[in-house]
Amino acid sequence: MDPTRKRTRTLGRSGIEVSALGFGCWAIGGEWQDADGRPLGWGKVDDEESVRAIRRALDLGVTFFDTADTYGAGHSERVLGRALGKRRDDVVLATKWGNLFDEETRTRTGGDDTPAHARRALTASLERLGTGHVDLYQLHLSDADPERAAELRETCEEFVREGLIRAYAWSTDDPARAAVFAEGEHCTAVQHAINVLQDAPDMLALCEGSDLASVNRSPLAMGLLTGKRQGPLPAGDIRNRPPAWLQGFAAGSGADPEWLARVDELTEVLTSGGRTLAQGALAWLWARSPRTVPIPGFRSVAQAEQNAGALEKGPLTAEQLTEVDRILGR
Numbered sequence: 001m002d003p004t005r006k007r008t009r010t011l012g013r014s015g016i017e018v019s020a021l022g023f024g025c026w027a028i029g030g031e032w033q034d035a036d037g038r039p040l041g042w043g044k045v046d047d048e049e050s051v052r053a054i055r056r057a058l059d060l061g062v063t064f065f066d067t068a069d070t071y072g073a074g075h076s077e078r079v080l081g082r083a084l085g086k087r088r089d090d091v092v093l094a095t096k097w098g099n100l101f102d103e104e105t106r107t108r109t110g111g112d113d114t115p116a117h118a119r120r121a122l123t124a125s126l127e128r129l130g131t132g133h134v135d136l137y138q139l140h141l142s143d144a145d146p147e148r149a150a151e152l153r154e155t156c157e158e159f160v161r162e163g164l165i166r167a168y169a170w171s172t173d174d175p176a177r178a179a180v181f182a183e184g185e186h187c188t189a190v191q192h193a194i195n196v197l198q199d200a201p202d203m204l205a206l207c208e209g210s211d212l213a214s215v216n217r218s219p220l221a222m223g224l225l226t227g228k229r230q231g232p233l234p235a236g237d238i239r240n241r242p243p244a245w246l247q248g249f250a251a252g253s254g255a256d257p258e259w260l261a262r263v264d265e266l267t268e269v270l271t272s273g274g275r276t277l278a279q280g281a282l283a284w285l286w287a288r289s290p291r292t293v294p295i296p297g298f299r300s301v302a303q304a305e306q307n308a309g310a311l312e313k314g315p316l317t318a319e320q321l322t323e324v325d326r327i328l329g330r
Contacts, residue, residue: 007061007311009293011092012188012213014167016135018092020286021311022064022215023057023304024295025080029072031236032106040108041072043237045299047079053304054083058090060308066191066215066295068096068140069125073106077128088131094215095129096140096171097121111141113148115155122164136215137165138191139181142172146180153184160186169215175206182210189213194292195221196270196284196324197262198247207291216285219294224248224259225270225281262328269316269323279310284324286315 009020027042028050034040054065065084067076077095084091097118100110112121125134137159139152149170156168169189170181178190190207194200194216207214220226222239232254233240239249248259263277270280278296285292298304316324 009213009290011136011167011293012207012291013211014186014188016092016166016188018064018293019062019311020293021062021282021307022066022094022293022295023054023062023307024217024297025065025067025076026071027297027299028053028079029067029076030106032071032073032075032101032108034108035110038241038243039236039238041236041238042297042299043234049300050079051083053298053301054080055087056301057298057304057308058084058087060305061311062304062308063090064092064094064293064295066094066136067129068099068138069121069128070096070099070101070108070140073101073108074103074124074128075106077125081128081130084130092135093129093131094136094138094169095125095134096138097125098139098141098144113141113144113152115151118152118155119159122159126164133164133166135166136169136189137167138169138171138189140171142170142174142177144172144177146177149177149180150183153181153187157184157186169212171217173200173203175202178203178206178212179210182206182212187212189215191215191217191295193218194285194288195219195225196266196281197221197224197259197328199288199330204289204291207289212291213293214289214291216292216294219285220278220281220296221248221259222246224255224263225277227277265327266324269320269327272316272320273313275310275313276306278306279313280316282307282310283313283316284321287317287321
């Protein structure tokens with residue numbers, strides 16, 4: 001491999017080293033729903049295949065895993081904890097808090113932005129994950145009030161002092177909100193949506209100015225950048241009845257043809273150098289900023305192998321980055 005293609009990145013100001021590629025564990029939580037019965041998961045999963053995929057990712061050099069207490073109403077954390085087992089200390093483990101849910105019915109029931117809930121949620125996550133500490137603890141309420149967020153930031157600093165977490169972040173697409181957490185000594189990242197179809201220049205500027213890692217949610221545009229031509233999706237898949245924030249999909253009919261047309265225009269440059277389309281999309285993120293750590297989802301060993309294979313290919317070149325902008329008219 002070309003020595004310029006670093007397989008690791010530093011998680012912001014914390015100095016914590018992670019693989020340049022992380023794995024997002026939303027999909028392996030399986031089916032869950034909101035209080036109105038709308039799907040919040042990605043459909044049915046095979047837990048044993050999920051465990052095999054996580055362990056395969058570890059063998060291929062992936063050391064950063066991101067989950068949330070609410071994914072599958074606790075199920076994702078349990079599966080991830082089981083898969084890691086004695087290899088827990090080999091990875092950087094991230095989870096999130098802020099949502100309320102019923103594990104029995106696998107239903108999200110609301111949110112709670114109080115410091116007291118943050119402590120309860122962390123205690124429960126540590127138990128489900130089978131660990132004594134979380135490396136990156138993230139607020140999962142993207143639109144929380146900034147004043148309350150400042151209070152939660154101080155709560156996170158208490159968790160650091162107690163050895164329960166090493167660092168913290170906010171999962172939000174609002175740079176102004178992320179900047180509130182960035183004022184904290186041990187805030188080291190922001191998790192936000194970004195992919196080749198949906199750039200986030202303001203958030204990347206904040207990360208650069210505040211010495212934060214950019215943890216990339218939706219790096220494959222919820223599947224649009226995997227090369228699959230998504231038609232109608234199963235009832236238990238969030239993309240079948242997409243919420244307002246989920247762009248690129250239409251209720252009941254799958255992927256939006258206009259979005260697929262944009263993907264087609266990008267295919268030649270993204271699949272250069274023997275990359276798959278998904279690997280090219282990840283390569284764009286690495287080229288976009290030295291602070292990016294994409295966290296694509298997975299549900300199988302094959303998906304884990306394809307995503308991890310992007311590490312060998314490295315980032316796109318500056319010329320290819322410019323070509324993408326030209327194609328998209330940016």
